[in-house]
Amino acid sequence: MATTVQFPFAALVGQEDLKLALLLAVVDPSIGGVLVTGHRGTAKSTAVRALADLLPPMDAVDGCPYHCDPTAPAGACPHCGGSARSRPGGGTSSRRKSPTRPVVRRPVPVVDLPLGATEDRVVGSIDLERALVEGVQAFAPGLLAAAHRGFLYIDEVNLLEDHLVDVLLDVAASGVNVVEREGLSIRHPARFVLVGSGNPEEGDLRPQLLDRFGLHARIRTLHDIGQRIEIVRRRLAFEDDPQGFAKRHARAQSALRATLASAIARRPTVTLTDEALALAASLCDKLAIDGHRGELALSRAAVALAAYEQAPSATRDHVAKVAPLALAHRLRKDPLEPAADDERVKRILAEALG
Amino acid sequence: MNLHRLPLPGLVALDTPRLALMMLAVDPALRGVAFAGAAGSGKSALLQGLGALLPDLPFEMLPLGSDDEALLGGLDLEATLQRGTRVVRPGLLARAHEGVLAAEDCNLLPEATANLLMATLDSGELHVEREGLSLRSPCRLRLVATFDPAEGPPRAHLLDRIGLVVPLPAVGQAAARAEIVRRHLAPARDLWEEDLQLLRDLAATARAALPAIRLTPAQSKELAAAADAFGVQGHRADLFAHRAARASAALALRDRIEREDLELAVRLVLAPRATRQPAPTPADAEAPAAPPTGPEPQDTTAPDPDDATRSDAPPTEGELTLDDEVLAAIATELPDLMATLPFRAVRGGRSGSRGSTDGTRGRHVRSDPGLPREGRLDVIATLRAAARWQRIRPRGAGRVAIRAEDLRIKRFRDKAGALFVFAVDASGSMALNRMRQAKGAVHALLERAYVNRDRVALLSFRGQGADLLLPPTGSVELLRRAVDQIPTGGGTPLAAALLAALEVASQARRRGLRNVVLVLLTDARANIGIHADRAGVEDELQALALQAGASGLRSVVIDTQRNFLSQGAAKNLAAWLGGEYLYLPGASAAAIAAAAQSAA
Numbered sequence: 001m002a003t004t005v006q007f008p009f010a011a012l013v014g015q016e017d018l019k020l021a022l023l024l025a026v027v028d029p030s031i032g033g034v035l036v037t038g039h040r041g042t043a044k045s046t047a048v049r050a051l052a053d054l055l056p057p058m059d060a061v062d063g064c065p066y067h068c069d070p071t072a073p074a075g076a077c078p079h080c081g082g083s084a085r086s087r088p089g090g091g092t093s094s095r096r097k098s099p100t101r102p103v104v105r106r107p108v109p110v111v112d113l114p115l116g117a118t119e120d121r122v123v124g125s126i127d128l129e130r131a132l133v134e135g136v137q138a139f140a141p142g143l144l145a146a147a148h149r150g151f152l153y154i155d156e157v158n159l160l161e162d163h164l165v166d167v168l169l170d171v172a173a174s175g176v177n178v179v180e181r182e183g184l185s186i187r188h189p190a191r192f193v194l195v196g197s198g199n200p201e202e203g204d205l206r207p208q209l210l211d212r213f214g215l216h217a218r219i220r221t222l223h224d225i226g227q228r229i230e231i232v233r234r235r236l237a238f239e240d241d242p243q244g245f246a247k248r249h250a251r252a253q254s255a256l257r258a259t260l261a262s263a264i265a266r267r268p269t270v271t272l273t274d275e276a277l278a279l280a281a282s283l284c285d286k287l288a289i290d291g292h293r294g295e296l297a298l299s300r301a302a303v304a305l306a307a308y309e310q311a312p313s314a315t316r317d318h319v320a321k322v323a324p325l326a327l328a329h330r331l332r333k334d335p336l337e338p339a340a341d342d343e344r345v346k347r348i349l350a351e352a353l354g
Numbered sequence: 355m356n357l358h359r360l361p362l363p364g365l366v367a368l369d370t371p372r373l374a375l376m377m378l379a380v381d382p383a384l385r386g387v388a389f390a391g392a393a394g395s396g397k398s399a400l401l402q403g404l405g406a407l408l409p410d411l412p413f414e415m416l417p418l419g420s421d422d423e424a425l426l427g428g429l430d431l432e433a434t435l436q437r438g439t440r441v442v443r444p445g446l447l448a449r450a451h452e453g454v455l456a457a458e459d460c461n462l463l464p465e466a467t468a469n470l471l472m473a474t475l476d477s478g479e480l481h482v483e484r485e486g487l488s489l490r491s492p493c494r495l496r497l498v499a500t501f502d503p504a505e506g507p508p509r510a511h512l513l514d515r516i517g518l519v520v521p522l523p524a525v526g527q528a529a530a531r532a533e534i535v536r537r538h539l540a541p542a543r544d545l546w547e548e549d550l551q552l553l554r555d556l557a558a559t560a561r562a563a564l565p566a567i568r569l570t571p572a573q574s575k576e577l578a579a580a581a582d583a584f585g586v587q588g589h590r591a592d593l594f595a596h597r598a599a600r601a602s603a604a605l606a607l608r609d610r611i612e613r614e615d616l617e618l619a620v621r622l623v624l625a626p627r628a629t630r631q632p633a634p635t636p637a638d639a640e641a642p643a644a645p646p647t648g649p650e651p652q653d654t655t656a657p658d659p660d661d662a663t664r665s666d667a668p669p670t671e672g673e674l675t676l677d678d679e680v681l682a683a684i685a686t687e688l689p690d691l692m693a694t695l696p697f698r699a700v701r702g703g704r705s706g707s708r709g710s711t712d713g714t715r716g717r718h719v720r721s722d723p724g725l726p727r728e729g730r731l732d733v734i735a736t737l738r739a740a741a742r743w744q745r746i747r748p749r750g751a752g753r754v755a756i757r758a759e760d761l762r763i764k765r766f767r768d769k770a771g772a773l774f775v776f777a778v779d780a781s782g783s784m785a786l787n788r789m790r791q792a793k794g795a796v797h798a799l800l801e802r803a804y805v806n807r808d809r810v811a812l813l814s815f816r817g818q819g820a821d822l823l824l825p826p827t828g829s830v831e832l833l834r835r836a837v838d839q840i841p842t843g844g845g846t847p848l849a850a851a852l853l854a855a856l857e858v859a860s861q862a863r864r865r866g867l868r869n870v871v872l873v874l875l876t877d878a879r880a881n882i883g884i885h886a887d888r889a890g891v892e893d894e895l896q897a898l899a900l901q902a903g904a905s906g907l908r909s910v911v912i913d914t915q916r917n918f919l920s921q922g923a924a925k926n927l928a929a930w931l932g933g934e935y936l937y938l939p940g941a942s943a944a945a946i947a948a949a950a951q952s953a954a
Contacts, residue, residue: 039587039588040510040511040514040587040588040590041514041587041588041589041590041591042588042589043589045476045477112481113483114473114481114482114483115466115469115470115473116422116425116426116466116469116470116482116483116484117483117484118483118484118485120484120485120486120734121483121484121485121486121487121488122483125486125738126738126741126742128440128486128734128737128738128741129439129440131738131741131742131744137741137742140486142483143483155473156469156472156473159465159469182738182739182741182742183742199511200829200831200832201827201829201831201832202509202511202829221586221587221588221589222589223582225575225578225579225582228578228581228582228589228592229571229574229575229578231589231592231593232574232577232578232589232592232593232596233574235589235593236593236596236597239383240565
């Protein structure tokens with residue numbers, strides 16, 4: 001992604017739901033990822049790809065292919081002091097055992113999982129070249145390793161091959177990627193924010209995968225003529241001169257970056273008020289949402305929003321604002337219900353707020 | 355002599371398609387052009403045309419059977435084994451970088467291929483993560499695609515990624531026909547070559563002039579308003595329309611954009627993507643669809659129930675500065691267009707088949723030990739298996755030592771599933787009830803569809819013919835919107851319904867969905883024929899039903915007749931179809947879904 005200049009996030013026109021959902025997922029990665037669905041050509045993937053440029057850099061163990069957190073206990077991955085005896089036959093040849101690990105500052109990974117990717121590149125497999133040339137049996141980490149502590153983006157997520165969805169569900173639930181193939185036996189951490197985009201008219205998402213996403217932004221074609229013109233104007237300007245365009249939006253970008261960084265720092269101190277929690281619970285109850293992922297995602301998103309808006313605590317207003325994002329995709333599908341899911345959430349919300 | 359031998363300048367009555375190719379030659383950011391036309395309408399000649407206009411750029415044909423590896427590239431087996439190090443063989447997409455990719459019959463491309471094409475067109479980048487390779491490289495290409503609408507529309511998402519969509523005129527006029535023959539018989543090649551050079555020079559001049567040509571704010575607004583008026587989804591089209599207008603002006607050697615440039619942009623970019631009529635044009639909007647005679651059952655211009663819900667902000671009146679007249683004129687071309695283009699009726703609902711039912715095609719899911727004669731050898735997996743033993747095996751001069759036990763065979767998963775075609779009788783008084791049952795049953799099937807990739811299509815019939823409300827899909831989302839407010843009442847054209855169902859089934863078969871089940875909800879009191887008069891209705895129906903049964907279509911006839919004594923008609927129909935008969939006048943959705951599934 002370094003080779004091409006991305007369209008700046010701050011220059012995106014409209015689609016506030018989408019932008020909000022992505023920013024909240026940055027503020028609190030534990031919200032559980034973002035699904036973006038909507039019409040073709042509505043800046044779904046442009047927005048996701050633009051996100052990379054906003055993320056504050058992170059500290060990582062130098063040389064670790066999984067860019068482990070230096071403050072986390074060692075031994076999480078084969079590189080960072082994972083001991084050889086527990087993993088016969090596995091691991092990389094350059095294992096580091098010293099207790100003080102060198103730290104490097106690096107960008108948060110935003111990894112693309114392209115269509116047509118094969119399983120061996122997703123989970124990782126034997127390093128063929130080294131095996132053939134040097135005769136060593138080394139592990140070549142895959143995309144899941146590359147995405148650890150960052151974002152894994154899947155465009156057209158609803159078109160993803162079933163066997164890859166299975167792998168993703170597995171790893172997303174456990175945060176650990178276990179590879180047992182070709183004589184390799186490797187475990188490494190793989191915790192990432194899953195971001196998916198797609199058009200539901202092309203085929204629905206597997207329900208299990210849908211449920212994994214913390215937030216779901218639905219976007220539509222803009223009908224405001226002024227906005228439409230602005231979109232074309234900016235896009236043409238960007239295509240003509242990407243660098244110059246990025247430069248013109250540099251200030252807005254760095255302001256957004258600063259806001260995000262402060263929201264991330266502030267988030268652990270933001271509390272959820274009792275009224276807000278009560279509203280979240282009653283919404284989930286009224287909408288008959290199964291399980292408790294809904295309340296959790298909703299509460300976390302509300303707190304993240306409060307942090308983003310620099311408020312001391314998350315209130316009913318914060319919950320109300322993120323409720324459609326956190327809940328609409330968890331409703332039971334009802335073919336005879338003419339209203340779209342997010343409309344139903346808004347209706348119940350209006351009732352709850354009186 | 356083949357039609358495609360005739361060079362671009364020699365084509366008769368194809369001025370607009372030729373212009374579209376020229377525009378694409380001028381501005382690569384238009385990304386591509388798709389030509390829709392019947393066999394023999396000059397598609398192949400046009401397909402080659404862009405290559406002729408851009409002789410110095412790479413030109414690659416995309417064969418229909420291309421798999422992921424052919425498109426994305428892979429390991430060069432021979433070189434890899436020889437050198438003992440990984441050697442990459444570039445795929446079609448990489449070879450077409452900066453050049454032209456030509457795809458014939460783009461509506462028949464496998465879903466996976468179309469997806470890859472879409473992703474590449476969109477990002478201008480080739481991103482490969484497969485079989486031990488991880489590559490990113492720029493990949494900007496121009497796609498020239500053709501399709502025959504009679505074989506089903508291409509995926510809306512693929513068309514959405516390219517700028518221009520051009521329906522080809524049917525070869526109609528006698529004069530044009532005569533001229534085509536004349537030119538084929540005496541192809542004055544030197545003359546064409548000179549003309550071709552002229553076209554190339556014109557394109558080069560226009561390309562140089564392009565950056566200086568700008569739309570005025572008022573012109574931008576006109577295009578945006580037109581896009582909104584046509585209900586175009588997304589904003590790619592707005593951008594393409596802009597570029598099309600500029601390219602059109604550049605080709606006319608003007609530095610200012612005129613009305614005709616805007617009109618051309620609307621015609622080639624926006625109108626084909628229309629999901630609604632821009633303005634209520636008095637006579638044309640109501641033009642009654644001809645009764646479905648002959649090859650028209652895929653005419654899916656169903657009423658669009660979604661318009662009301664989707665247009666949250668209807669276009670403000672009076673903002674259409676591009677003459678209402680002009681838009682209306684272009685709109686009158688729409689009814690024809692809509693039937694052949696996926697944007698309106700199909701709404702992108704076509705999901706095609708996921709893989710094929712064929713054992714060695716489908717999706718490659720894993721590789722197991724085996725012998726090459728049992729299937730296709732997975733080279734990478736084989737090398738991987740051999741890799742770990744290289745140190746201890748005796749090696750020849752730099753070569754990899756592979757033994758039989760290392761060989762890995764690709765296993766494919768067949769997940770094509772079944773297609774359930776629901777044909778619902780919307781005539782008579784119980785129509786609404788039947789429709790509700792059908793919708794519930796379809797929903798119940800779709801809920802389980804994830805397991806075996808089943809698809810569902812829904813068509814209703816009443817009055818003079820049948821309407822495809824929901825083309826084959828696995829999407830609950832589409833179902834919800836497809837079936838509100840359908841008109842009911844009128845006569846019972848059962849034969850038309852059968853014909854429509856057969857067409858859906860045969861389109862599905864072409865895409866690898868072989869297991870098709872027809873579920874008919876009707877009282878079977880047919881009283882409207884296709885060609886037959888009132889007295890011949892039953893004979894016609896019988897003939898069609900026998901033919902459907904013989905074609906391998908499985909069926910379930912669900913009799914909704916309340917009057918128990920007159921249920922003979924539906925029973926007869928089931929017998930002709932060689933299908934199952936169920937008397938379920940008040941059946942629950944679940945019961946219907948179960949009956950359908952047991953037939954699959």
